[in-house]
Amino acid sequence: MDIAQVQQDTQPQAAPGGKQINDFAFMVATKNGSGSQTSNSIIVQALFKMGIPVNGKNLFPSNIKGLPTWYTIRVSKDGYTARRDTTEIAIAMNEMTAAEDIQNLPAGGVCILPAEWKWGQSRDDIIYYEIPVRDTIKQFEIPSERREQVGNMVYVGVVAQMFGIPLQYLNDALMDNFGGKPKPVQMNYQIIEAAFNWSAENLTKKDPYQFEPMNLTEGKIIITGNEAAALGALYGGLSVAAWYPITPSTSVIDNVLGYQYLRRDPENGKETVAVIQAEDEIAAIGMIVGAGWAGARAMTATSGPGISLMAEFAGLAYYAEIPIVVWDITRMGPSTGLPTRTSQGDILFTYFLCHGDSRQVILLPSNPEECFEFGWKAFEFAEGYQTPVFVLSDLDIGMNNWMAEPFQYPDQPINRGKVLDKIALEDFFAEKGEWGRYKDYDGDGVPYRTLPGTDHPRAAYFTRGTGHNEYAVYSERSDDWLHNMDRLHRKIETVRQNLPAPVIDRDAHKTIGIVSFGSNDPAVQEARDRLSADGIETNDL
Template identity: 30%
Template sequence: MLEQLSWKVGGQQGEGIDSTGNILATSLNRHGYFIYGYRHFSSRIKGGHTNYKIRISTKSRLANADYLDILIAFDQETIDFNSHELRENGVLIADAKFNPVAPEGKQIRFFAVPLTKIAEENGSAIMKNMVAVGATAAVLGLSPETFLSYLNDKFLRKGEQVVQNNMNALKAGFQYVIDQGIELSDLKLAPGDGVERLYLTGNDACGFGALAAGVRLMPAYPITPASEIMEYLIKKLPKVGGHVLQTEDEIAAVTMSIGASFGGSRVCTSTSGPGLALMMEGIGLAGITETPIVIFDTQRGGPSTGMPTKHEQSDMYAALWGTHGEIQKIVVAPSNAEECFYMTVDAFNWAEQYQVPTIILTDLALSMSDQTVEKFDFSRVSIDRGNLATQEQLEAVAAGQLFKRYEFTDSKISPRVFPGQKGGIHHVTGVEHTEVGRPTEDKNIRNKMMDKRLGKFDGIELPNSFSFNGDEDFDTLLIGVGSTAGLIDEAMERLQAEGQKVGHLHIKVLNPFPTESVQKFVSKAKKVVVIENNATGQLKNIMRFNGVQGEFISQVKYDGNPYIPSEIFTFVKELN
């Protein structure tokens, strides 16, 4: 029996491709399988090829497989675009309606199944996705009842008859395959462990993390691939007395966030590269006023509009250095959905502890891929609002005097107050200022204020700034950021199986950069390979900028698609 299996469904956007994948993936997740799903879609609402690739496994995998065991095709374009991924003796199930033509030059098992006709016979052609899931269940040796729980949750609000109609279509697809005698014993799945875990995207996990961190306001403007964070919080925030405000643009979103944070609220906004560019002046305002804000930046293909629905990791320079002038920011980069949750909570605490703009940098593959995740441990969630002025500090402010909101302290972190606190009145301005906020161009104060703001991270390495796994006495060190973690791990396992000593260092905090710790790993390696999805080797250059010394080999990919494990494995193997 198979410990893992790779499945894909494809067709035209608007044909229910996502729902087909979700029904299969969510149902199997509930039965104890580990799922990783990646959606390929066009930058239009309807039409254009789209597909949903799912990896089903009895152990956690945070990457798609190199190959396909099963391809479900709703049109010929799906066969033409995706059949090359089918392994030898893989299975292609195509809707008989479009008279499918099997690919040439490959040994596969090809079945034309009347998916649309069966759906029509059971009520509506729109249910061909249910017929396809039923056909898949028959091939994999799964009972149709495997999917009943999900169908109830999805359709019961529309009535029991709707649930029954969908179940009938699923069973009809199942029975058709059985009746045709399509026996594929080599594709039977080993049973899952029966433990029900979470199944969510990185965007969902970011939204959930913001909710757990105490966010009650989100001003934002929709943009692919960040919109799902906004959509998640639109549903959740009103339940706890919070609000999402759709602003007219990203400039309004970031400045409204600054105002809400100044007023005492925990607030976030979300965007992608083009929106982050519009936010830069506002981020500078947050930097000079030392107002904590949190921004989710889900990276996509650029520059400009670029490829809105395709994957890239090319916003690192912008996140670190895009602002005019010089300020400090915290920039974190989670690598999976679980880290999206916990690091989002950390980001809100760090933003307030250091009183700086904080950017949570994800990428399209992480933000929109579905992943099986262990249930979150809320005992790990705590709220730290940083250096809030004490009652004694406020009472010490003499009558008629202003509060030293930007006081020079040994830690370079000044006490913060919220509007309405007695004794807390001070000026707030985007120009250089004194300790009480009054504008000034005094050169000595200017130097001290700049040193104060820029020196907040002196000697600081934030917790969990990186992770390492692999051989402790490695010869080759693989370094990555963001969603490449699972891919690099899998490539590393294959290299180790061939006798290579390999380690994997994954960077989770880009600023303040963990230079000293990273240098220790780099210094041990005979070869250092930096793997990233951009054209210019941004992570590699950020390491050099932060003083990491060594010879680095870049592996870059920037065609809009994430890596597959074999690409990393082959690249590293050929270095030897």
């Protein structure tokens, strides 16, 4: 059947009392491992293709399969991307949580649920749409191991017909999601189309909620923060990534693996990025410390428990002045904590990470655009100042779909910092008459380094995590230790002056200020707009 003709013949009718267009949220309640992430992503992508600002947030448990999971999709005609404070539509596909999911709806809300449950209507102030999930699947020859996953497409088809998503957009989203492979696209699309047609023939629209095409997504992208981080790192010259899997950071390296083909040598087709799965987080950071010392642009990705384990190697990299990049996709602690819940609790711990007197460099992205930007800038700072750089994202940014602006690409070449090759080292000796690995020649606290293998008789030095003087000679003298620590602090102050500046919106006449960082930003910006509409103006840092 022609997709366009189906859509034309089955447009939902307007509800009495007018429509609520492109300004509501709906929640899909399912079970972890049921395949609902694919169906939910299809809806998000289709709405985005309609030009409607949209984002999706996944609330999922820390198990592989079976426990409840919720996915919230928000559309906002004003372009807001934070989680909405109300959810108008509940798609209840998990009988374990359905009673609570229904009770959480506001008056006038909508509940979509399987007809085979034969539930009574527990509330008379909401609208119920019962849909034949099992009977729809039975119409098609779906492999038994795929029925649960493909069955989620039933609610996709009903949502499309009831609220106004053209079938063509869903088909396009399926093509994108499955890489154009016809078999999975057809398997899923036939369910969507059947549910769409059933809805048109059997359901009467009683609610005001409606999607209508807009033109507010042109030129934008839908992406997760972890995917953006991986792309930024690859763009910035990543050559070694060592890691140990941990939620919610795993998809950073998954995406490095997925996109590393972009960095293949164009002449011989060989990989230029080495990705190593270590036996634990300690080994992972040890590998990148070694790689950074050898001259590679090296990174790892982890979360709070991994940061705890990495403290000793972070101190070595800080004191021996070895450039590395560590992505911390933060989650709720302490200990194992809540692995699938977002948190910002690592900032103070990471800043002072390692025993003794240290100051770590931290970048704080607030959206996928900044994840990409800091993905390559982190290497510039790490190598430019010969120090570890930590990027603190979080689960909300990292694992959720966000509408984002296209990435900005720098026009300057990669900057390796103060690296002396054979010729530069010869010139340095001609000018200075010496070279001290840990000596501050420029007054900014940043010394000069050579890389292993530099073909010069005086290029070698001892890399030390023990006490040392300016010439990398072992020392326990108090004046050498004090001199070195003062220089390191001076170096960190130099870094501070060159890091991305905080975003400040301040007016001395405003008496209320909001201080936040990271994934709070979309919610803060929307809250400020709502306060402003009520006559309350705020400053923002």
